[in-house]
Amino acid sequence: MPQKVYDASSISVLEGLEAVRVRPGMYIGGTGRKGLNHLIYEILDNSVDEHLAGFCTLIKVTLEADGSCTVSDNGRGIPVDMHEKGVPAERLVFTTLHSGAKFDNDSYKTSGGLHGVGSSVVNALSTYLDVQIKTGGSIYHDRYERGKPVIELENGLVPVIGRTRETGTTVNFLPDPEIFEKTRFSENEIKSRLHETAYLNPELTIEYTDLRGAEPESIVYSEPEGITGFVKELNANKECINDPVYVSGTSEGISVEIAMQYTNDFQETILGFCNCIYNAEGGTHLTGFKTQYTQIMNTYARELGILKDKDENFTGVDIRNGLTAVISIKHPDPRFEGQTKTKLDNPDAAKATGKVVADEVVRYFDRNLETLKNVLSCAERSAKIRKAEQKARTNMISKPKYSFDSNGKLANCESRDPSKCEIFIVEGDSAGGSAKTARDRNFQAILPIRGKILNVEKASMDKVLANAEIKSMINAFGCGFSEGYGDDFDISKLRYDKIIIMADADVDGAHISTLLLTLFYRFMPELIYEGHVYVAMPPLYKAIPKSGEEEYLYDDAALNDYRKKHPEGKFTLQRYKGLGEMDAEQLWETTLDPKSRMLKRIEIEDGKLASQVTEVLMGTLVPPRKDFIYQHAKDAELDL
Numbered sequence: 001m002p003q004k005v006y007d008a009s010s011i012s013v014l015e016g017l018e019a020v021r022v023r024p025g026m027y028i029g030g031t032g033r034k035g036l037n038h039l040i041y042e043i044l045d046n047s048v049d050e051h052l053a054g055f056c057t058l059i060k061v062t063l064e065a066d067g068s069c070t071v072s073d074n075g076r077g078i079p080v081d082m083h084e085k086g087v088p089a090e091r092l093v094f095t096t097l098h099s100g101a102k103f104d105n106d107s108y109k110t111s112g113g114l115h116g117v118g119s120s121v122v123n124a125l126s127t128y129l130d131v132q133i134k135t136g137g138s139i140y141h142d143r144y145e146r147g148k149p150v151i152e153l154e155n156g157l158v159p160v161i162g163r164t165r166e167t168g169t170t171v172n173f174l175p176d177p178e179i180f181e182k183t184r185f186s187e188n189e190i191k192s193r194l195h196e197t198a199y200l201n202p203e204l205t206i207e208y209t210d211l212r213g214a215e216p217e218s219i220v221y222s223e224p225e226g227i228t229g230f231v232k233e234l235n236a237n238k239e240c241i242n243d244p245v246y247v248s249g250t251s252e253g254i255s256v257e258i259a260m261q262y263t264n265d266f267q268e269t270i271l272g273f274c275n276c277i278y279n280a281e282g283g284t285h286l287t288g289f290k291t292q293y294t295q296i297m298n299t300y301a302r303e304l305g306i307l308k309d310k311d312e313n314f315t316g317v318d319i320r321n322g323l324t325a326v327i328s329i330k331h332p333d334p335r336f337e338g339q340t341k342t343k344l345d346n347p348d349a350a351k352a353t354g355k356v357v358a359d360e361v362v363r364y365f366d367r368n369l370e371t372l373k374n375v376l377s378c379a380e381r382s383a384k385i386r387k388a389e390q391k392a393r394t395n396m397i398s399k400p401k402y403s404f405d406s407n408g409k410l411a412n413c414e415s416r417d418p419s420k421c422e423i424f425i426v427e428g429d430s431a432g433g434s435a436k437t438a439r440d441r442n443f444q445a446i447l448p449i450r451g452k453i454l455n456v457e458k459a460s461m462d463k464v465l466a467n468a469e470i471k472s473m474i475n476a477f478g479c480g481f482s483e484g485y486g487d488d489f490d491i492s493k494l495r496y497d498k499i500i501i502m503a504d505a506d507v508d509g510a511h512i513s514t515l516l517l518t519l520f521y522r523f524m525p526e527l528i529y530e531g532h533v534y535v536a537m538p539p540l541y542k543a544i545p546k547s548g549e550e551e552y553l554y555d556d557a558a559l560n561d562y563r564k565k566h567p568e569g570k571f572t573l574q575r576y577k578g579l580g581e582m583d584a585e586q587l588w589e590t591t592l593d594p595k596s597r598m599l600k601r602i603e604i605e606d607g608k609l610a611s612q613v614t615e616v617l618m619g620t621l622v623p624p625r626k627d628f629i630y631q632h633a634k635d636a637e638l639d640l
Contacts, residue, residue, distance in 0.1 A: 017095065017124035017147040024179055027121045031180050034603050037189050039125065042118030043071040043171050048197060048276050050075030051204045052330070056168075061194060062209040063185055064172070072170035077135030080158050088158050090133060090142060091149060094123045119171075123147050125180075126173040133158070134166045146176060184212075191219065193278075198223045199230035200276045200328055227259040227326040234271075234324050238263040241322070241378065242371045247360035253332055254352035258289065258361070260325035262378055266385075268320045273328040274336075274344045280604065281337075281529055283344025285329050288353035294319050296362060297379060306376050314379045321382040329353060342529070410476050411436045411446040422498035423447055423476060424536070424592075427512050430580035435502065438584035438592055445496065447476050452508075453515050456522050470519060481523040491526045499527060500599065502536040502591065504578040517602060528602050537598035538579060538591045545571040552590050554598055 020027055028035040028042075040061065050056035056075035063069055079089035097120050123129045124147040133140040139162040143151050151159065175183045187210055194206050198221035210217040223229045228246045244261040272279045272286045279285075294316040301307040301314060329349060337343040365372040415421050423445040426432045432448030439446055449469045456464050464470055474481050477496065482489040501516050503509035513535055520527050527533050539552035543562050553559045559573075576582065582590070591597050 017097070017120060020097070020121050020124035021147070021179065024121075024125055028125070030603075032601075032603070033182060033186050033189075036175055036180050036183065037186055037193075039122045039173065039175060040069050040071065040185065040190060041193060042122050043069075043173075044193075044197070045277065046118060047071060047073035047075060047169070048201065048204070051201055052275070057203065058205050058207070060207045060209070061190070063187065063190070063212055065211045066174070067183055067212070068172055068174040069185060070170065070172040072168060074166065074168040077133045077167045078131070078169050080133055080135060080140045082156060088153070088156070090131065090140070090158055093119050094129065094131065094142070094144060095147065095149065096120060120147075122171075122173055125176055127176045129171065129173040131172075132161075132170045134164050134168050137163060137165065139164050187217075194219075195221050195223075196230070196278065197221075197276060199227055199233075199326075200273055202226035227257055227328055230326045231259045231261050231324055234269060234326075235261055235263055238265050238324075240264075241374050245361075245364055245368075245371070247356065247364055249356035249360050251352035251355040252348060254349060255330040256285075256353050256356040257328045258325065258353075258357070260323060262322045262375055263324060264322065266321045266378075266382065268317070268322070269324045270320070271326050272344070273326070274331055274334050274349070276328075277336075279336075279342060279344050281343035283336075284346055284350040285327055285344055285353045288350030289325070289327050289357055290316055290320070291350075292354035292357040293361065296358065296365075297376065300365065300372060301376050301379070304373070304376065306380060314383055315386070318382040318386060319379045322378050327353065409448055409472055411439075411441075413443050413445045414441055415443045418495050419497050421445065421496045422500055423496040424500045424502045425449060425473065425516060426502045426579070427451070427504065427509065428578075428580060431502070431504070431578065434580060434582060434584055434587050435592070438588040440592070444592065445476075447472060449473075452512055453519065455515055456519050464523070473519075477524070477527075479524070479527075482525075489524060489526055491530055494527070494532065497532060498534055498599075499532050500534045500536050502538070502579065504580075505538055505540050506577055509578075520602075521604075525604075528604055531601060531603070533602040534599040535602065536591050537600060538576065538582075538587075540576060542574040542576065542586075543571050544574065 024031055024035065028038040044059065044061065047056060047059045050073055051059070053075075056073045058074045060072045061069070062071075078093055081089060083089045083092050085092060123144050126144075127146065129144045131142050133142075138160045140158045141151070141161045142149065142158050153159070177183050191208060194208050198204060198206050202224050204222075206221040208217075208219045208221065225232070226246075228244045231244045241262045241264060244259055246257075246259045248255070248257045250256070270282075270286060270289075272282050274283070274285060294314070297319045298307065298313045307313065329352065331344075331346060331349060333346075334349075335345045337345055365375075413421050413423075420443050422443060424435055424439070424447070426435050426446055426448050428450070429448060432446060435446045435448075449472070453469045454464060454467045456470075477494060477499065479491055479493040479495075480489050499520075501513050503512045517528075517533070520533055537554055539554045540556070541553040541559055543551045543553055543559075543566070545551075545566060551562065553562055562571075579587065579591070589596060
C-alpha cells in the first residue's frame with residue numbers, strides 16, 4: 001500500500017486553547033481525579049498570589065450543588081481595561097496561554113501561578129466558566145463556554161452589571177465531562193490543600209463550603225501559628241521529644257521559613273513548598289536544607305564529644321530519623337520541573353536555604369543546648385540501629401540478584417526493554433500459576449508472593465530487609481530501595497515500566513494491596529510519583545445470558561446497569577471471589593490483555609494527606625485508626 005503523502009498539509013496547527021483540550025495532561029497532569037482537582041488549585045493559586053502581593057485576606061472556595069466550583073477573593077480584581085493587544089486584559093487572561101501579571105516582577109514579587117496558563121487552562125477544560133470582577137467601583141461580568149467567550153463586549157470592554165465599593169474576583173466553572181473521566185471533585189484532597197495553604201499563609205483566611213450533600217458543610221481555615229502549627233498537626237498522633245523549632249531568614253532575595261520537630265517514631269517527614277506550592281518530589285530547597293543541616297549537626301556532635309575523632313560522621317538519614325519538618329520558601333523567579341510544579345529546580349534556592357540553616361539553626365541550638373542534646377541522642381540511637389541493620393542489608397545485597405532470566409519465584413519476560421515490560425505481583429500459588437500460563441511471556445513477568453507481606457509501617461528496617469517476599473520484589477525491580485525519598489534508590493535501573501498489583505477482589509485482597517502500597521510508598525516512593533504502580537481490576541462478575549454473548553462486569557454499578565437491560569431469570573451470574581477461580585483464558589481476557597483489561601494507576605496528589613492516612617491506618621496507634629474508620633464508614637464499599 002503506498003504511503004500517505006507527507007507534505008505541508010500534514011502539519012496541524014492548534015489555535016488558541018485547542019492544544020489544551022487535545023493534550024490536557026501536559027497542563028494539569030492528567031484527566032483523572034488529580035487533574036480535576038488541579039483546576040481548583042490553579043484558580044486558588046491566583047488568589048493566593050494576590051495575598052502574597054499584599055492585597056487579599058479572604059478566599060472562599062465553594063463546591064456547588066450542580067457540580068461546579070466557585071473561587072472568590074477580595075483582592076484587587078483582574079484588570080478589565082484595554083490591553084495593547086486590542087482586547088480587554090481579562091479576556092487575555094482567560095483565553096491566551098502564557099499571559100498574566102506573573103511575568104512582571106513589579107506586579108508580583110513572588111508567585112505560585114508563574115506560568116500564566118492556569119486561568120486559561122481551566123477555561124479551556126470547562127463546560128463553562130463565569131467570572132465576575134469587582135474593581136474601580138464597578139462589577140464586570142464575562143462568560144465562556146469550552147474556552148470561547150459568549151458575552152458581547154460593550155464598546156470593546158467587558159460589560160458592567162452593577163456598582164460596588166468592594167474589590168475582588170469570583171470565578172465559577174464546571175469541568176467538562178468530554179475531558180475528564182469523572183467530574184465530581186474529591187473533597188478530602190481539596191480540604192487538605194486549603195488547610196495546607198492556610199498554614200503557609202498565617203494572615204490569610206480561607207472559607208470552604210460543600211453544597212453537594214444533604215447537609216451543607218462549612219469550614220473556616222485560619223492558622224495564625226503558620227508552619228509551626230503545620231508541624232504540630234503532622235505530629236498530632238506522635239510522641240514528640242521537643243517543642244517545634246521555628247527559624248526564618250532571607251538570602252539573595254529568597255525568603256526561607258523552617259519549622260521542625262523530632263518524634264520517637266524514627267520516620268522522616270520533610271515537606272517542601274515554594275511560593276505556597278507543595279513540591280511533591282522535593283527539589284533544591286530540600287537538598288540545601290539536608291546538606292547544611294547534616295554538616296551542622298555533625299559539627300555539634302564532635303564539639304560535644306558525642307562523636308570521637310575515630311568515629312565516622314552521622315549520615316543524613318541518622319540525623320533526620322524522627323524529624324518532621326516543613327520548609328517554605330518564597331522565590332521571585334522559581335523554576336519547576338513540569339507545569340504541576342512537583343520539583344523545584346533553582347540552584348540558588350539550595351544556597352539560600354543552606355545559608356538560613358547555617359545562620360538561624362545554629363543561633364537557635366546555641367541558645368537551646370538541651371534540645372540540641374535530645375536531637376543528637378536521636379541521631380546516636382539511629383546510627384546504632386543503622387549499623388545493626390547494615391548486616392541485614394549486606395546479606396541481602398551479597399546474594400545473587402534476579403537476572404532478566406527466570407529465577408526462583410519470578411517468571412520473567414523475554415523482552416529486555418524496560419519500557420515495554422510489566423510485572424504482576426500476584427498473591428498465592430494458584431493465581432500465580434494461572435497468571436504464568438495466561439500471560440504474554442514476551443513482555444509480562446509474574447512474581448507470586450505468599451500471603452500478606454510485612455506491614456512496614458510497624459516494622460524496623462532489619463525486619464523489612466529480612467522479609468523474603470519484600471526481598472523478592474526489591475531484587476526483581478532492580479532499582480533498590482530507600483529509607484527516605486531518593487536516598488538509595490535509582491529509578492533509571494527499574495526493569496519494568498508497569499508494576500501491577502493483582503489481588504483477589506475481596507477483603508483479604510484489598511489488605512494485601514494496601515500492604516504492598518505501604519511498602520512502595522515508604523521505601524520506593526518514586527515508583528508511585530513516576531507513575532509506575534498500578535492495581536489490576538479483575539471483574540467481580542460474569543453474566544451468562546440464555547441467549548447472546550457472555551459479559552464481564554467489573555463492579556456493582558456495571559451489574560446494576562446490566563440488570564436494567566436484562567430481566568431477572570434471563571441470565572445467570574457468576575461471582576469471582578478469587579483470581580484462582582478463573583482459567584488462563586479468562587484471566588488473560590479480563591486482567592492481563594492490554595487491549596481489554598482495566599488498570600488503576602496509583603497517584604499521590606497530597607503528600608501530607610497521604611503520609612497522615614498511611615500512618616493512621618497502618619501505624620501502631622489504635623485510637624486514631626478507630627476514629628478514622630468511624631468518620632469514613634459511610635464512604636466504605638461493602639462486599640456483601
